[in-house]
Amino acid sequence: MKILQANEQTSIKRSVDNGTEEQRKIVQKIIEDVRKGGxxxxxxxxxxxxxxxxxxxxxxxxEIAEAYGQLDDSTITILQEAAENIRSFHEKQLRPSWMTTEENGSMLGQKVTPLDSVGLxxxxxxxxxxxxxxxxxxxxKVAGVKRIVITSPPDKHTCKIPPAVLVAADIAGAKEIYKVGGAQAIAALAYGTQSIAPVDKITGPGNVYVALAKREVFGDVAIDMIAGPSEIAILADESAIAEEVAADLLSQAEHDEMxxxxxxxPSRTVAEKVAEEVQRQLKTLPKHEIASQSIENFGAIYVTETIEEAVETVNNLAPEHLEILTKNPMSxxxxxxxxxxxFIGRYSPEPVGDYFAxxxxxxxxxGTARFSSPLNVDDFQKKSSILYYSENALKDNGEKIAAFARLEGLEAHARSIETRLK
Known part of the structure; x- marks a missing residue:
């Protein structure tokens, strides 16, 4: 792994894969064909x-019943426990609708409503x-979405969706599942076919064709985000254990060459030990070639003067996953x-969050963590403002509202108010 100074961090910035012009044309044709041909x-x-x-x-x-028969009981139990942990966490994100009443009789509030349908x-x-x-x-489900649709490409050997995916869907409560992948799945979810009714929002990761398709249909439906290749940053001091740090770095490198x-x-000793450990562990990693390319092209160790500089370096990176492996990580x-x-402390490696916590x-x-959040319950709900003005409230504020409207040159807006003040 490259050992760099903190001010060299731009050397591993990845460009967003917006696809080639040829790929965009392919996706556009697929979407148009699905809209016409269903x-x-x-x-x-x-x-x-x-x-x-x-x-x-x-x-x-x-097929779902058959999928259960293809998994052992311990695997099913793990999926059930993970589902319960995920459900418990997301239930705490729920926001209530609310209303406030003012002395002049006006009422203002916000109504929280789940989306009617989503495609995952x-x-x-x-x-x-x-x-x-x-x-x-x-x-x-926690948000209250009534219709949840899953699309996933079938295995070319079995012509079915993998059993673990079907069992997970059933455990999570999704009943409408289609054996469709790629840009054609995104088009079907956005515009509908004879078998698949359209949805209001599409979430979930995919390859470049899926990402391009999500870009194309955005506006006709909502989307969650355009996810790029996985990434991890580890903030460590001299207390970190090199073997563990290297293993955590490789846990993301094996995902994708990108x-x-x-x-x-701030510890050059830790930096050198981790660099050696990464090379040692790479030799026995099943996905050696993928991980090696990832480490070579997009892996790095930044050595800073102080822990404060290390923190600022992390903030500049705005990583997808961040592990804090220091003596006092909470500080x-x-x-x-x-x-x-x-992820805080040595007993909270990134895979804990991938699957179970x-x-x-x-x-x-x-770098979009500068302004974006993880997928959450809010992504499956929408909010409507509620406004009720009493007669007294309009009398108190009507002239000011009309004046504001005329400030923007909107006479009809002003008259809409004044006709009620006569």
């Missing part, structure tokens, strides 16, 4: 890209991601301004 277009693209001929898009109840994209192909199911479905793993420390928490999720693992990437 199920037939979805099936055609599923055969073309996934190598699967589908008779029906929707997963049957029998679960990536597939190289692997199964039941954790993505839990992290997307459960906050939507993943970023960064250590920030630094208040100084962290920008991070998607913060409860907070959502759908997080802002590529």
């Amino acid at each position: 199920d037939d277009a979805v099936k055609s693209y599923t055969e073309k890209f996934d190598g699967v001929q589908l008779q029906e898009l929707k997963v049957k109840n029998e 994209y679960v990536p597939g192909g190289k692997a199964a991601y039941p954790s993505s199911v839990l992290m997307n479905v459960i906050p939507a 993943a970023s793993s960064v250590l920030v420390t 630094l928490l208040g100084q962290i301004r920008h991070a998607g999720a913060i 409860g907070p959502n693992h759908v997080l802002p990437t590529n």
